[in-house]
Amino acid sequence: MVDVADDQASGARGGRRRSESRRRLLAAARRLFVERGYHATRPQDIAREAEVGNGTFYLHFADKRDIFLAFAEEACAEIEAAIIGPLTGPEPWDQRILNTIKAALAFEANERKVIAAALMDISIIDPGDEEPTVRPRDRLAKLTAASLQEGIDKGEIRADLNTELIAHSLLGMVEQAAYHAERSNLSPEEVLATLVGFVTAGLARR
Amino acid sequence: MVDVADDQASGARGGRRRSESRRRLLAAARRLFVERGYHATRPQDIAREAEVGNGTFYLHFADKRDIFLAFAEEACAEIEAAIIGPLTGPEPWDQRILNTIKAALAFEANERKVIAAALMDISIIDPGDEEPTVRPRDRLAKLTAASLQEGIDKGEIRADLNTELIAHSLLGMVEQAAYHAERSNLSPEEVLATLVGFVTAGLARR
DNA sequence: GGGTCGGATTGACATATTGTCAACGCTGGC
């Protein structure tokens, strides 16, 4: 991202105008990426859809990959918002798992493409400069891992698994399951039952 | 893919030359996509790397997305080749799971980017024309599901799960686990132990 | 209100990429 600073930070001097443009661009990009895909979306299409001049695009983003990264970041923040409650709630661990998977599936039902973007391996589009910065997705995994660790500490979840590794695995799992469920028109109940059944059995202390 | 027909099919008349060009292009594309990413790879870079004229690129592929799709397909076939043995072997189910995950991880260790491409949601790059054709990845899932079904039929695996859904989930899981393992330098032993421990517990008949 | 200032926006344009096609090259058959 090229933008000078955070939305508010760039002084009151036209800063509102600036962040409004950025917001419009990002929203437009999201619509177009989802509808037409990365390949067929041109920076100028995005500017037109956002109803800003086309030079404006480049004031906010370096190029198409840059705005795509921003889109992925945004998408990830949305999933995070959708599952943070269930994930960190006061319920027993198996109930938390169920609630979280349920929330994730409900969210993905509407915005599957958005989620696919959030969770995809960005390095396919852009390898970045060597060892990349943390992906947005890593934040999600960290949150999940912390929730698992809590279960371990309470003696509810088996302790012989690497929590971060499992957290990443679970993300991949839910993503793919949601994809398959949508394409095969599985009922949400069946999907939820299968995933929760599998995961709770996999994690439960013996 | 735009190519007229299968490699051999286009008569002996220069057909060998033709399929050689295609092969070189695909190999070049693979190197460049992995090294530079989709965004920064130009069709002409691919042609140059393949040491063919740049018009030749368009005789074999319609555009960049097309060759990317072919690359993903190829990658998927390779994973399939790597795991088909362990997956369908004569061992008991838990041993098959272990062998398969082991084979998948070993493969991914070398070619992680290739795998990420194979398993990613292609529709982000190119939504295709409405309801898309089966993704290469679906073949892998079908194979895995069949192997699970075999375990169920023998009464080794619990029967209350949707096998295809679990198969897709497992693919997502292994993909993400491999990604995380590489980035965090986890030992292969630890990764294997965690994944196998989790999966076998999740699937075992109670 | 009116003036001034500074960041934000704009779109025409220079640069770069993509895709086409008329001409040419190879190879196998006769």
Place this chain on the structure above:
DNA sequence: GCCAGCGTTGACAATATGTCAATCCGACCC
């Protein structure tokens, strides 16, 4: 050797990308 015909080529037309000098806008001050 010559022809037939697919395959290849690279120059070039069509498109897309990214820059920047000119302009706009709104906040602030008098």
